[in-house]
Amino acid sequence: MPPSIAELVPEYIRAFEAYTPSRPDPVLMRQYGVDHLHRLNNNENALGPPPAARKVIEAFESMRSAIYPSGDSYALRTVLAERFGKDPERFLVGNGSCEVIASVIKAFCEKGDNIITADKTFAVYEWVAEFSGFEARLIPLNNWGFDPDAMLAAMDSRTKILFVCNPNNPTGTWWDRDTMERFLRGVGGRAIVVIDEAYCEYVDDERFPDGMELMERHKNVVVFRTFSKMYALAGLRVGYVCGQKEVVDYIRRTHIVYSVNAMGQPAAAAALMDDAEHIAATRLMVAEAKGLLLPAFDELGLNYVSNAGNFVMVETPASDSLIYRQLMRRGIMVRTMTGFRFPNWIRISTVQLPVMQDFLAAFREVLAVVGGDPA
Amino acid sequence: MSASTSNHSAQHQLVLELPSDTAFLPSAAAAAENAAQVFGLDRNGALRLALAVEEFFAYLCRHAGREEPIRLTLSDGGTLTRADFRFRAGEVSLRALNFAASVDMDSGEDAELGLLVAARTTDRCGLTRSGPDVFHVSAEVDRAYPEAEPQSAPQHLTAPLRLEPAPASGVVQHAALLAAGRYPARLRPHSFSRPARFADMVATGQYQVLLALDTVGRPAGLICWRNSGRRAVVFSGPYVFDPALAQDTARLLTEGFLARVARTEALCAFSERPTEDLPHGWFEALGSLTLHGAPDGGDDGKGEAQPVDQPAFFRHLREDAGAAVWAHPDLFPFLRREYDRLAFSRDLLAAEPTAPARLPAHSLLATTLDRLRGLAVLRPMLDGRDFEANLKAHVEAIREQDMRDILLHLDLAEPWQGALFPALSACGFAPRLVLPHAGDSDILVCQHAPVHS
Ligand SMILES: Cc1ncc(COP(=O)(O)O)c(C=O)c1O
Numbered sequence: 001m002p003p004s005i006a007e008l009v010p011e012y013i014r015a016f017e018a019y020t021p022s023r024p025d026p027v028l029m030r031q032y033g034v035d036h037l038h039r040l041n042n043n044e045n046a047l048g049p050p051p052a053a054r055k056v057i058e059a060f061e062s063m064r065s066a067i068y069p070s071g072d073s074y075a076l077r078t079v080l081a082e083r084f085g086k087d088p089e090r091f092l093v094g095n096g097s098c099e100v101i102a103s104v105i106k107a108f109c110e111k112g113d114n115i116i117t118a119d120k121t122f123a124v125y126e127w128v129a130e131f132s133g134f135e136a137r138l139i140p141l142n143n144w145g146f147d148p149d150a151m152l153a154a155m156d157s158r159t160k161i162l163f164v165c166n167p168n169n170p171t172g173t174w175w176d177r178d179t180m181e182r183f184l185r186g187v188g189g190r191a192i193v194v195i196d197e198a199y200c201e202y203v204d205d206e207r208f209p210d211g212m213e214l215m216e217r218h219k220n221v222v223v224f225r226t227f228s229k230m231y232a233l234a235g236l237r238v239g240y241v242c243g244q245k246e247v248v249d250y251i252r253r254t255h256i257v258y259s260v261n262a263m264g265q266p267a268a269a270a271a272l273m274d275d276a277e278h279i280a281a282t283r284l285m286v287a288e289a290k291g292l293l294l295p296a297f298d299e300l301g302l303n304y305v306s307n308a309g310n311f312v313m314v315e316t317p318a319s320d321s322l323i324y325r326q327l328m329r330r331g332i333m334v335r336t337m338t339g340f341r342f343p344n345w346i347r348i349s350t351v352q353l354p355v356m357q358d359f360l361a362a363f364r365e366v367l368a369v370v371g372g373d374p375a
Numbered sequence: 376m377s378a379s380t381s382n383h384s385a386q387h388q389l390v391l392e393l394p395s396d397t398a399f400l401p402s403a404a405a406a407a408e409n410a411a412q413v414f415g416l417d418r419n420g421a422l423r424l425a426l427a428v429e430e431f432f433a434y435l436c437r438h439a440g441r442e443e444p445i446r447l448t449l450s451d452g453g454t455l456t457r458a459d460f461r462f463r464a465g466e467v468s469l470r471a472l473n474f475a476a477s478v479d480m481d482s483g484e485d486a487e488l489g490l491l492v493a494a495r496t497t498d499r500c501g502l503t504r505s506g507p508d509v510f511h512v513s514a515e516v517d518r519a520y521p522e523a524e525p526q527s528a529p530q531h532l533t534a535p536l537r538l539e540p541a542p543a544s545g546v547v548q549h550a551a552l553l554a555a556g557r558y559p560a561r562l563r564p565h566s567f568s569r570p571a572r573f574a575d576m577v578a579t580g581q582y583q584v585l586l587a588l589d590t591v592g593r594p595a596g597l598i599c600w601r602n603s604g605r606r607a608v609v610f611s612g613p614y615v616f617d618p619a620l621a622q623d624t625a626r627l628l629t630e631g632f633l634a635r636v637a638r639t640e641a642l643c644a645f646s647e648r649p650t651e652d653l654p655h656g657w658f659e660a661l662g663s664l665t666l667h668g669a670p671d672g673g674d675d676g677k678g679e680a681q682p683v684d685q686p687a688f689f690r691h692l693r694e695d696a697g698a699a700v701w702a703h704p705d706l707f708p709f710l711r712r713e714y715d716r717l718a719f720s721r722d723l724l725a726a727e728p729t730a731p732a733r734l735p736a737h738s739l740l741a742t743t744l745d746r747l748r749g750l751a752v753l754r755p756m757l758d759g760r761d762f763e764a765n766l767k768a769h770v771e772a773i774r775e776q777d778m779r780d781i782l783l784h785l786d787l788a789e790p791w792q793g794a795l796f797p798a799l800s801a802c803g804f805a806p807r808l809v810l811p812h813a814g815d816s817d818i819l820v821c822q823h824a825p826v827h828s
Pocket of ligand 1: 239
């Protein structure tokens with residue numbers, strides 16, 4: 001007898017739970033019965049894109065939508081090449097840096113290989129590896145930061161890639177130059193080292209290692225950067241990978257062309273050319289927000305972790321998902337941290353002061369409500 | 376602990392396609408008996424399974440669609456052997472699949488049929504569905520394992536503790552006995568007092584386990600869990616062995632457990648039997664069920680004299696995206712109160728019963744029976760004009776089986792299920808708990824008012 005549709009699907013697909021992104025704002029607002037929603041969940045830059053990028057977006061002619069974009073982001077790569085003083089061939093642009101994570105794993109891993117990263121970091125490295133059938137060796141954080149020695153100790157002959165999130169999402173910790181140098185010497189070129197610098201523009205410290213420079217001395221270093229965070233172009237999905245030409249050539253073979261859209265490419269290029277004031281203003285906003293939040297958390301007697309990046313983590317006296325639902329009822333959307341393996345912590349993106357004040361007022365109310373919750 | 380644990384890295388399976396003709400009855404029964412013995416059941420267990428298979432098959436030959444063969448899959452579940460019949464049913468014959476339908480149908484010769492017999496000879500049986508008209512009836516018989524003495528000697532362990540994600544079978548067995556020595560039967564899996572069985576369940580993936588060990592590798596605590604449907608995990612514990620280290624042990628285990636399930640397909644974690652050691656503030660109370668347990672106390676030999684209030688705890692593993700649920704307006708007060716208390720955003724949509732003229736004559740209820748726990752769970756599969764009568768008949772038939780606890784699950788993603796509430800109410804069921812996202816949407820658990828003896 002013919003099978004039912006469910007029976008046609010392989011077991012590992014039936015078991016696979018697709019990542020469910022949050023619902024659109026109007027739907028969430030109606031469901032939670034609120035007339036506004038502050039998104040503090042995705043570490044977006046609430047200032048919006050730099051002025052030059054805005055101009056490009058506003059001037060985008062609808063007829064250009066009929067035309068395919070540059071399949072390999074040619075003009076954007078030229079701008080990146082000038083900015084970082086490297087050959088344009090050493091850049092590969094993707095539909096957000098998430099896309100290039102998959103490309104790198106596909107390029108270097110085969111059956112039986114493994115990747116190494118931290119247990120409490122951005123989930124996509126681990127997810128892509130596991131769903132592609134490769135082992136992800138997850139090294140516990142040490143004092144909230146990546147543990148270089150334990151990562152080196154976990155390497156074996158089948159280790160192909162080590163992912164270092166610098167600064168780390170969600171703890172904001174980062175390795176300084178010495179730590180990074182020692183680590184790279186320890187790896188000794190035996191595997192690819194991906195340094196994900198999604199939040200590097202938020203760090204204003206000369207001890208912070210620049211991956212763009214490291215890769216000139218360590219040929220196995222590959223750097224990820226994104227226009228989603230500091231540059232506030234998350235909705236246009238542009239990120240890239242940079243490395244030695246030979247390394248990038250291999251990654252390009254697994255990469256989908258035409259994945260970056262026609263508005264995103266010129267907007268990203270414009271954002272790079274006009275970023276000094278924007279970066280300064282964003283850093284100021286983040287500093288002011290942390291200046292408000294951290295003393296408030298101290299006063300509430302809550303543990304928090306705040307280092308580099310436009311986010312802070314705070315430990316809650318109840319399940320993070322309960323706090324999330326209660327905050328949503330007050331028009332505030334944060335990120336629950338169970339999925340980052342920090343159960344009972346939430347992460348808050350740092351934005352303008354009035355919104356931070358709204359958040360604090362709602363958070364205080366919620367703590368009072370859940371304070372006496374049993375179990 | 377003399378029983379050897381088997382290493383089931385490759386699970387065995389025997390698959391037969393049988394024409395729906397009772398002439399093949401001996402083939403089905405012989406295959407079941409043989410497979411069960413190969414898969415590790417003793418002679419008595421193998422005969423019990425063969426008997427159930429014989430009953431099922433005869434039953435399906437009478438009532439399932441004739442055009443297509445019936446597929447019998449006998450599989451090795453490590454600690455049990457399962458017989459699963461997959462068949463296609465036309466609307467006419469569906470009625471016969473009701474657990475209770477056989478009581479009053481085809482008067483005379485078929486007074487006791489199919490699932491009723493299987494319920495007596497097997498440890499668990501039930502009806503499920505894998506396509507619009509593709510159904511499965513399955514039965515399980517457990518392997519026999521020796522009982523072992525719980526260990527209640529106080530443990531004096533040395534911190535700091537560490538987690539062991541992949542403990543060896545011997546250590547798992549030792550930890551199970553320590554937990555059995557410190558916690559009452561209702562707070563732990565039955566298999567803790569048959570530790571070789573528990574270790575086999577872990578080895579075959581029916582349970583996942585995480586141990587805490589002290590500085591010299593002695594077990595300090597245990598937490599275990601299993602999948603419940605596609606989106607939920609159900610855990611037991613945490614069990615801690617040295618009261619002096621209770622808080623640290625429980626926190627380490629709970630955190631380790633959540634870290635393990637956090638990036639899987641599971642949306643939420645539930646507990647059937649949280650211990651008092653569960654860290655404060657990590658889970659939300661959903662409410663409780665009043666459970667009587669099996670009259671003979673299952674395989675522990677110690678029945679619960681008094682009904683116990685079993686609280687249910689849960690937590691989400693991700694953000695709740697909100698949902699719409701369908702329910703009869705009579706349920707709104709209960710649901711509003713629960714959703715508000717738990718701060719769940721839900722659109723309550725009014726589901727009115729379908730006009731009788733538009734319903735088929737017969738409804739279908741799926742029943743799963745767990746003899747060890749004295750527990751029956753009913754799930755409506757198809758609506759019909761006879762729903763209320765059918766449900767009443769089920770309750771009576773289940774009570775006759777000496778099952779003292781009867782639950783009914785409504786998936787509130789389905790308007791017709793939400794609309795059934797007045798009929799449930801008329802049959803003595805009351806709403807007890809909402810399990811968020813436990814089905815296609817939230818599941819409403821209703822409990823039949825316990826009989827007073
Ligand atoms: C560490 C890290 N890497 C990469 C990304 C992905 O960015 P995108 O795919 O938007 O470029 C994020 C976004 O949250 C991140 O936190």
